[in-house]
Amino acid sequence: xxxxxxxxxxxxxxxxxxxxxxxxxxxxxxxxxxxxxxxxxxxxxxxxxxxxxxxxxxxxxxxxxxxxxxxxxxxxxxxxxxxxxxxxxxxxxxxxxxxxxxxxxxxxxxxxxxxxxxxxxxxxxxxxxxxxxxxxxxxxxxxxxxxxxxxxxxxxxxxxxxxxxxxxxxxxxxxxxxxxxxxxxxxxxxxxxxxxxxxxxxxxxxxxxxxxxxxxxxxxxxxxxxxxxxxxxxxxxxxxxxxxxxxxxxxxxxxxxxxxxxxxxxxxxxxxxxxxxxxxxxxx
DNA sequence: ACTACGTCCTGCTTGC
DNA sequence: TGCAAGCAGGACGTAG
Numbered sequence: 001x002x003x004x005x006x007x008x009x010x011x012x013x014x015x016x017x018x019x020x021x022x023x024x025x026x027x028x029x030x031x032x033x034x035x036x037x038x039x040x041x042x043x044x045x046x047x048x049x050x051x052x053x054x055x056x057x058x059x060x061x062x063x064x065x066x067x068x069x070x071x072x073x074x075x076x077x078x079x080x081x082x083x084x085x086x087x088x089x090x091x092x093x094x095x096x097x098x099x100x101x102x103x104x105x106x107x108x109x110x111x112x113x114x115x116x117x118x119x120x121x122x123x124x125x126x127x128x129x130x131x132x133x134x135x136x137x138x139x140x141x142x143x144x145x146x147x148x149x150x151x152x153x154x155x156x157x158x159x160x161x162x163x164x165x166x167x168x169x170x171x172x173x174x175x176x177x178x179x180x181x182x183x184x185x186x187x188x189x190x191x192x193x194x195x196x197x198x199x200x201x202x203x204x205x206x207x208x209x210x211x212x213x214x215x216x217x218x219x220x221x222x223x224x225x226x227x228x229x230x231x232x233x234x235x236x237x238x239x240x241x242x243x244x245x246x247x248x249x250x251x252x253x254x255x256x257x258x259x260x261x262x263x264x265x266x267x268x269x270x271x272x273x274x275x276x277x278x279x280x281x282x283x284x
Numbered sequence: 285a286c287t288a289c290g291t292c293c294t295g296c297t298t299g300c
Numbered sequence: 301t302g303c304a305a306g307c308a309g310g311a312c313g314t315a316g
Contacts, residue, residue, distance in 0.1 A: 001309065032293085061310075079309055080294085095294090114293050116310060158287070167311075175309065264289080266309055 002077045004138055004172030005215035007061050010083050014056035014065065017085045018100075018108050022052045025101040033097040033110060036131075037120040047071060047121040048100070054126070060138045060171025066126035074129045078116025084109040138172035139208050140216075150201040153193040160196060160204060161189025161268060173208055176244045177215070179269050181207035183243035188275040189268055195278070214240060243269040 002010070026045035028034055037044045051067040058064075063083075064072040075083075084093065085106045098110040098119060110119060122129035137144045149170060153163055163169055164178040173181070182189050184207030187200060218240070242252055247260040251271035259272050 003310095076310080078293090078311085112293095113295075114308085116293065156286090162288085165310085264309090265291095265307095267307090 001079050001174055001176060002061065002081070003174035003177050003212075003215075004061060004140065005177075005212050007058055007063060007077060007172070008140075008216060010077070011056050011058045011063055013085065014063070014083060014108075017106065018053050018065070018102065019056055020053065021102040021104050023048050023050065023100050024103050025049060025099075027099040027101075028097075029099065030097045030115075032115045033112060033118050034120060036118050044119070044121055048073060058138075059128070059132060059141070060135050060167055061174070062129075062132050062135060062171075064122065064125060064129050064132075070124050070126050072122045072125040072129055073119060074122040074125060074131055075110070075119045076117050078112060078114065078118065080114040081110065081112040081117030084111055135167050136169055136171045139170060139205060140172070140212060144170075146202075146205060149205060150198055153201050154196060154198070156193035158193060159190040160187055160193055160200075161263065163193050164189075164204070164208070165264075170205075170208070172212070175266055175268075176241070177208065177211050179244040180211040180242060182275060183207075183269075183271060184210060186274045188270060188277050189263070191278050243271065245269065 026048050028041035028045055031041055034041050034044045047069070048067070051069050051071070053073075054066045054068055056063065056065055057072075062074065062076055064074045066072045075081075077083075086109055087105065088101065088107050093109065093111045095111050095113045095115075096109055097112055097115070100108040100110075102108060110117070120131065122131055125131070152169055153160070156163055156169075158166075161178050161182060164173045164181065165175070178189070181204055185200065185203040187196075187204055191200075243258055246258040246269055248257050250256065251258055251274060254271065254273045256271055256273040258269050261268050261270075
């Protein structure tokens with residue numbers, strides 16, 4: 001599941017392999033990925049065709065490619081989206097949804113099995129697409145404001161895990177890194193933001209940065225010149241996870257088995273000893 | 285204004 | 301063996 005580190009790996013791949021190219025043709029092979037482009041697939045293709053790609057940008061889990069028209073191709077990988085750079089002759093992937101032919105030896109392909117991802121042209125969005133103006137800066141952004149984050153967290157009645165997943169408060173954090181960061185900070189996800197000490201917020205933010213930087217260090221080597229891959233496979237998952245997916249495994253700090261609970265139609269993993277439930281929370 | 289939940293998708297895994 | 305249910309989950313719309 002692509003979270004910030006995986007998306008950043010993709011951004012770097014796009015920066016090296018498609019920036020500077022001109023799009024010579026666009027094939028939208030399925031309507032689903034352009035569902036957020038209100039004017040439809042044909043309009044999407046028309047706005048991109050003939051345009052030169054000037055950059056590869058990211059905020060949180062969103063990517064965008066500024067075009068020489070002043071517009072931008074805005075994309076989100078969802079759960080399973082991939083940006084692949086392939087020779088034009090390579091066989092189509094099973095879940096190939098959009099093809100961008102370029103004026104170079106490779107073409108850019110958007111492939112997405114579960115189709116939660118999407119692409120749209122953001123009108124005038126080269127600098128920062130208006131569609132993602134509500135998305136907060138991410139914790140690796142040099143302009144991320146730690147104090148503002150702390151203030152906002154400590155005004156919220158929601159649990160800290162829910163807050164970490166709120167992309168308008170902090171972007172780029174998904175279910176996996178939220179659990180890992182909370183484990184590092186020794187905080188239970190149900191702890192209400194407004195009941196956290198400033199030092200708790202500092203700890204969890206440090207935890208978020210630590211897991212992301214660690215994943216980025218490992219994931220950054222997982223693609224080569226031909227294949228800009230992302231599928232939730234940063235190489236980080238199998239080796240370094242302390243909480244997520246570790247149900248029944250001993251906590252590496254204290255040995256207590258990691259517990260899994262249902263949360264927002266998904267799962268949360270935590271150490272019940274290191275991360276005790278807040279007294280007032282229901283036993284979910 | 286703020287919070288919480290259901291929905292969209294497909295394919296792999298699990299269980300009867 | 302075969303089929304159905306369960307699970308994975310980011311972001312958004314809507315209900316409360």
